[in-house]
Amino acid sequence: xxxxxxxxxxxxxxxxxxxxxxxxxxxxxxxxxxxxxxxxxxxxxxxxxxxxxxxxxxxxxxxxxxxxxxxxxxxxxxxxxxxxxxxxxxxxxxxxxxxxxxxxxxxxxxxxxxxxxxxxxxxxxxxxxxxxxxxxxxxxxxxxxxxxxxxxxxxxxxxxxxxxxxxxxxxxxxxxxxxxxxxxxxxxxxxxxxxxxxxxxxxxxxxxxxxxxxxxxxxxxxxxxxxxxxxxxxxxxxxxxxxxxxxxxxxxxxxxxxxxxxxxxxxxxxxxxxxxxxxxxxxxxxxxxxxxxxxxxxxxxxxx
Amino acid sequence: xxxxxxxxxxxxxxxxxxxxxxxxxxxxxxxxxxxxxxxxxxxxxxxxxxxxxxxxxxxxxxxxxxxxxxxxxxxxxxxxxxxxxxxxxxxxxxxxxxxxxxxxxxxxxxxxxxxxxxxxxxxxxxxxxxxxxxxxxxxxxxxxxxxxxxxxxxxxxxxxxxxxxxxxxxxxxxxxxxxxxxxxxxxxxxxxxxxxxxxxxxxxxxxxxxxxxxxxxxxxxxxxxxxxxxxxxxxxxxxxxxxxxxxxxxxxxxxxxxxxxxxxxxxxxxxxxxxxxxxxxxxxxxxxxxxxxxxxxxxxxxxx
Numbered sequence: 001x002x003x004x005x006x007x008x009x010x011x012x013x014x015x016x017x018x019x020x021x022x023x024x025x026x027x028x029x030x031x032x033x034x035x036x037x038x039x040x041x042x043x044x045x046x047x048x049x050x051x052x053x054x055x056x057x058x059x060x061x062x063x064x065x066x067x068x069x070x071x072x073x074x075x076x077x078x079x080x081x082x083x084x085x086x087x088x089x090x091x092x093x094x095x096x097x098x099x100x101x102x103x104x105x106x107x108x109x110x111x112x113x114x115x116x117x118x119x120x121x122x123x124x125x126x127x128x129x130x131x132x133x134x135x136x137x138x139x140x141x142x143x144x145x146x147x148x149x150x151x152x153x154x155x156x157x158x159x160x161x162x163x164x165x166x167x168x169x170x171x172x173x174x175x176x177x178x179x180x181x182x183x184x185x186x187x188x189x190x191x192x193x194x195x196x197x198x199x200x201x202x203x204x205x206x207x208x209x210x211x212x213x214x215x216x217x218x219x220x221x222x223x224x225x226x227x228x229x230x231x232x233x234x235x236x237x238x239x240x241x242x243x244x245x246x247x248x249x250x251x252x253x254x255x256x257x258x259x260x261x262x263x264x265x266x267x268x269x270x271x272x273x274x275x276x277x278x279x280x281x282x283x284x285x286x287x288x289x290x291x292x293x294x295x296x297x298x299x300x301x302x303x304x
Numbered sequence: 305x306x307x308x309x310x311x312x313x314x315x316x317x318x319x320x321x322x323x324x325x326x327x328x329x330x331x332x333x334x335x336x337x338x339x340x341x342x343x344x345x346x347x348x349x350x351x352x353x354x355x356x357x358x359x360x361x362x363x364x365x366x367x368x369x370x371x372x373x374x375x376x377x378x379x380x381x382x383x384x385x386x387x388x389x390x391x392x393x394x395x396x397x398x399x400x401x402x403x404x405x406x407x408x409x410x411x412x413x414x415x416x417x418x419x420x421x422x423x424x425x426x427x428x429x430x431x432x433x434x435x436x437x438x439x440x441x442x443x444x445x446x447x448x449x450x451x452x453x454x455x456x457x458x459x460x461x462x463x464x465x466x467x468x469x470x471x472x473x474x475x476x477x478x479x480x481x482x483x484x485x486x487x488x489x490x491x492x493x494x495x496x497x498x499x500x501x502x503x504x505x506x507x508x509x510x511x512x513x514x515x516x517x518x519x520x521x522x523x524x525x526x527x528x529x530x531x532x533x534x535x536x537x538x539x540x541x542x543x544x545x546x547x548x549x550x551x552x553x554x555x556x557x558x559x560x561x562x563x564x565x566x567x568x569x570x571x572x573x574x575x576x577x578x579x580x581x582x583x584x585x586x587x588x589x590x591x592x593x594x595x596x597x598x599x600x601x602x603x604x605x606x607x608x
Binding site: 071080081127128129130141143145146148150151152153154155156157158159160162163164174175176233236237238240241242243244245271273274275276279280 | 445449545578583
């Protein structure tokens with residue numbers, strides 16, 4: 001059976017797995033991104049994982065590698081100045097995997113990979129104009145217009161996480177202030193929660209905040225409300241640019257369900273230009289957490 | 305000689321003219337939009353103009369009609385709730401022109417028409433990913449991605465003028481507050497100038513402010529600086545979405561030249577995500593003022 005390897009590199013976790021063209025994830029492994037001090041050691045570890053997965057599935061024939069990574073450039077095959085990775089400068093990630101695994105390799109931004117996954121296998125099947133928002137360590141976005149993913153002239157379109165929403169707002173990893181992802185992301189909600197609850201443990205993470213919110217803790221719920229309100233506002237502004245039919249939310253924060261979705265939808269409709277009101281649906285990814293990114297990374301092969 | 309009629313309906317002026325597929329504007333006439341109380345009387349007057357232009361050019365054969373109008377929907381052929389026109393509700397403008405002139409008729413948003421004009425005949429020839437900003441009565445935008453104009457799922461993409469840039473900011477014609485076009489447009493700069501110069505005549509318009517700025521009046525120059533700074537900031541944010549190679553400014557305000565362009569470029573670069581810095585050019589339309597919109601409106605026929 002022909003398969004491709006999908007690799008999803010995130011600020012926190014890196015997933016790799018074998019994917020069929022029917023959208024089945026045959027195998028999957030998660031590595032903690034930050035336990036690798038440089039790109040080279042991560043590439044070697046991921047490549048070893050993939051070799052092992054192929055051994056474990058002797059019925060498969062590996063056709064190629066698809067990679068989703070933050071700040072990845074599909075045109076140059078490099079990862080450029082990724083603020084949420086510890087790597088420095090420009091990293092030739094496509095070439096590094098080609099040298100390790102000696103197979104056709106394609107790379108794109110992790111959020112664009114998620115959008116490709118939703119388009120081919122998930123909630124965006126059959127849609128021409130939609131937006132996928134990934135709420136991970138940062139906030140990523142993958143935009144489809146006219147049935148095609150928007151790469152932009154340099155391959156770096158879709159950095160919605162770095163739209164400035166508060167002048168002189170929170171310091172961002174990109175060295176500017178007030179970027180959307182400093183509020184609406186796993187790390188953003190931690191900052192919001194700590195502001196609301198100064199007694200919060202120093203090392204609290206978004207998973208714990210989600211748990212507390214689902215348990216009914218008011219500060220955690222308020223953190224979700226504020227996150228949702230700001231995201232809804234930003235999405236309303238963004239709609240005025242590309243008018244998507246559907247916005248798909250994806251990533252760890254969506255596990256809070258309606259605690260996030262309700263304020264997003266309310267703030268979205270309240271801030272929307274009248275001609276768009278009531279037309280645009282906001283929903284949660286239909287794909288299992290890391291599967292969309294893996295399937296999307298794999299889809300790069302099916303596209304090319 | 306085959307020609308098409310291009311019609312550009314703006315909040316202030318409506319232009320109509322005969323256009324060749326080589327980008328030549330054979331004839332052009334301007335009507336004041338607000339002197340017509342409803343869409344029907346404007347359609348009749350514009351149609352009469354076009355009939356006269358055809359009579360004056362007996363060598364031409366009229367192939368069809370292309371219309372650019374604010375809030376025009378290419379899918380339905382209607383103009384829906386245009387905040388800068390006195391028309392109410394949904395106006396079936398395509399059908400009204402078809403009934404008057406009995407020729408194939410296409411319609412799109414005025415700013416998208418300008419973008420089509422720049423793409424086919426102007427500063428965007430050969431570009432795949434670019435943005436045209438029209439600084440007229442309002443602020444319009446036409447976005448190209450992957451070599452195609454972005455219409456959005458409902459035909460209403462590109463309302464960058466209605467991105468909210470100031471919460472609780474200036475009241476906008478769309479009934480919300482703080483939209484970009486309440487600051488960066490002909491009407492926006494009048495509001496800014498009046499704030500800076502309370503002695504300004506009540507009925508001062510943007511043309512007079514441009515004249516004063518070019519003459520060296522400080523309040524008028526400051527109005528341009530503020531307008532440019534806000535536009536540069538908004539364009540930097542917008543770049544993070546679609547990463548265009550080029551942004552083309554178009555409309556009356558660009559007559560101020562560097563008085564507008566300099567603060568736009570400075571604010572743009574200062575607010576840009578580092579990966580985009582130094583890559584994206586901002587320039588002024590190469591087409592004569594109303595020609596881009598007319599040529600773009602005409603291009604609708606060449607495309608279809």
